[in-house]
Amino acid sequence: MLKSDTGRWWLLPGLILLSGALLMTRSEQVERLRMGIASLLRPVQRFMAAPRPRTGDPALLARIRTLENRLALQQEQVWKLSSQLRSLRAFRSRFPKLDVGLVPADIIGRDTSALRRTLIVDAGEDDGVSVDCAVVLEAALVGRVVALSAKSSTVRLIDDPASVVPVVVTRTRDQGILEGTLADDARLAFQYADRLSQLKTGDLVLTSGIGGVFPRGIVVGKIVSARNKPGALFKQVRVRPIANLHKLESVLIITQPKLRRG
Amino acid sequence: MRWPLIIFWGVVLALVQSSAVQHVSVERVAPDMLLLLCLYVALYARRADVFAGAWFVGLMHDLYSQNPLGLQSLVYMLLALGVCLIRTEIFRAHMLTRMVLCALACVVVGSIDVGIAWAAHPSLSLRAAGSTMALAMAYTTLVCPVVFALFDVSLWIAGRRAEAALA
Numbered sequence: 001m002l003k004s005d006t007g008r009w010w011l012l013p014g015l016i017l018l019s020g021a022l023l024m025t026r027s028e029q030v031e032r033l034r035m036g037i038a039s040l041l042r043p044v045q046r047f048m049a050a051p052r053p054r055t056g057d058p059a060l061l062a063r064i065r066t067l068e069n070r071l072a073l074q075q076e077q078v079w080k081l082s083s084q085l086r087s088l089r090a091f092r093s094r095f096p097k098l099d100v101g102l103v104p105a106d107i108i109g110r111d112t113s114a115l116r117r118t119l120i121v122d123a124g125e126d127d128g129v130s131v132d133c134a135v136v137l138e139a140a141l142v143g144r145v146v147a148l149s150a151k152s153s154t155v156r157l158i159d160d161p162a163s164v165v166p167v168v169v170t171r172t173r174d175q176g177i178l179e180g181t182l183a184d185d186a187r188l189a190f191q192y193a194d195r196l197s198q199l200k201t202g203d204l205v206l207t208s209g210i211g212g213v214f215p216r217g218i219v220v221g222k223i224v225s226a227r228n229k230p231g232a233l234f235k236q237v238r239v240r241p242i243a244n245l246h247k248l249e250s251v252l253i254i255t256q257p258k259l260r261r262g
Numbered sequence: 263m264r265w266p267l268i269i270f271w272g273v274v275l276a277l278v279q280s281s282a283v284q285h286v287s288v289e290r291v292a293p294d295m296l297l298l299l300c301l302y303v304a305l306y307a308r309r310a311d312v313f314a315g316a317w318f319v320g321l322m323h324d325l326y327s328q329n330p331l332g333l334q335s336l337v338y339m340l341l342a343l344g345v346c347l348i349r350t351e352i353f354r355a356h357m358l359t360r361m362v363l364c365a366l367a368c369v370v371v372g373s374i375d376v377g378i379a380w381a382a383h384p385s386l387s388l389r390a391a392g393s394t395m396a397l398a399m400a401y402t403t404l405v406c407p408v409v410f411a412l413f414d415v416s417l418w419i420a421g422r423r424a425e426a427a428l429a
Contacts, residue, residue, distance in 0.1 A: 011310075011313050011314060012313050012339070012343070015313055015314065015317045015335070015339060016336065016339065018317075018332070019317070019320075019332035019333075019335045019336040019339070020332070020336075021332075022330075022331045022332030022335075023330050023331070023332045023333060023336075025331075030330075030331045033331070034324070034325055034331055037325055038325045038326060041273070041276075041277055044277055045277060045280065045281045048277060048278070048281040048282045108281065109280040109281045109326065110280060110281075110284050111280070111326070111327050111328055112276065112279045112280050112294075112296065112323050112326045112327045113323070113327040113328075113329050113334075113375070114291055114292070114294070114375075114394055114395055114397075114398035115375055115376065115379045115391055115394065115395065116327055116328050116329060117290075118327075118328045120280065120326075146328065147328075154328065156328065160328070161379060161382075161383035161385070161386045161391075162328070162382075162383060179383075179385040180383075180385075180386075181385060181386060181387040181390055182386060182387060182390040182391050182394055183387055183390045189385050189387075191385065246290060
């Protein structure tokens with residue numbers, strides 16, 4: 001088939017080799033390449049994610065429609081600013097001694113794959129964001145930054161299959177790792193829970209601070225099921241996130257956390 | 263179908279897939295528009311352009327995803343190879359043929375993606391991943407007639423009839 005057309009028999013194996021080379025390239029270089037190319041179209045993404053005013057009727061009520069559209073846009077702005085203020089206040093009241101930078105960011109895109117849970121937000125290196133910054137919404141953990149460009153970042157949500165969050169249960173002090181499972185209600189798997197632990201439904205789960213990526217003490221979720229399966233090495237525990245990951249519109253990115261003395 | 267159209271639709275659909283189409287998503291699941299473009303390229307592009315076109319569409323998919331770069335390019339090329347082998351034997355313009363082909367392509371690509379995701383992330387719930395992918399693929403098959411009609415119109419506007427590539 002290939003040979004008979006134009007003699008470009010080398011095309012298929014060449015493309016397969018190129019894809020293989022891309023798959024084997026180091027992840028930081030690949031992420032830099034991916035973000036560099038994808039960031040060329042960020043302004044268009046931002047435009048597509050922005051709210052649209054209703055189209056006006058150019059006849060008799062044209063002026064009224066124009067004013068209504070302006071009002072709708074201003075209401076959207078007010079809502080966005082109130083939401084950011086509420087989120088900032090909630091975080092500050094939870095962590096009064098934590099000296100952090102908080103960068104509000106709007107969501108402008110999502111992962112194209114149905115099996116991944118990542119977001120693209122409109123805050124990047126120029127805003128002080130760096131890789132591995134924690135991302136929250138009203139003091140509840142949402143994810144972390146995994147790649148960034150000058151004006152945008154990719155955030156991996158906590159229910160993404162590749163997400164790993166070191167956590168601790170407030171009541172029993174059991175430590176473990178939360179991993180995403182793609183379950184419908186964004187349930188997370190609490191790994192390495194001791195079979196003899198006294199975990200039960202309703203227990204609050206916070207970040208433990210181990211690993212240095214997520215600041216300690218950020219609320220992640222509540223346990224919804226904890227049971228011992230016959231033959232399993234660890235207890236099977238499921239956690240539902242506090243943040244509503246299905247309806248995210250804007251988030252807060254934590255930059256440079258350090259504990260203030262006094 | 264020539265390169266300017268492939269590049270145009272590849273870029274537009276990558277942007278739509280990552281931004282606008284989320285507004286019509288169901289349970290955080292949206293149709294895979296780039297898969298439809300890959301299928302259309304495999305059906306109607308010149309034979310010399312099919313593999314490179316499918317590779318480009320897969321690359322656009324990978325650019326706006328956190329999957330390994332190059333993964334979807336490989337998968338789409340395999341799909342294009344399969345479709346290219348049978349395209350002269352089927353009635354490509356019939357809507358039923360297109361939908362059946364789309365459904366089969368969705369099953370193949372979905373199975374590969376779920377298998378790779380499960381191998382890479384053992385904590386992944388296979389049932390949840392499978393049902394998510396099944397919903398995405400059903401949604402994709404449902405919008406297939408509309409999207410293909412859009413491609414047909416663009417092909418006509420570009421001055422070429424869809425069946426002119428059959429040779």
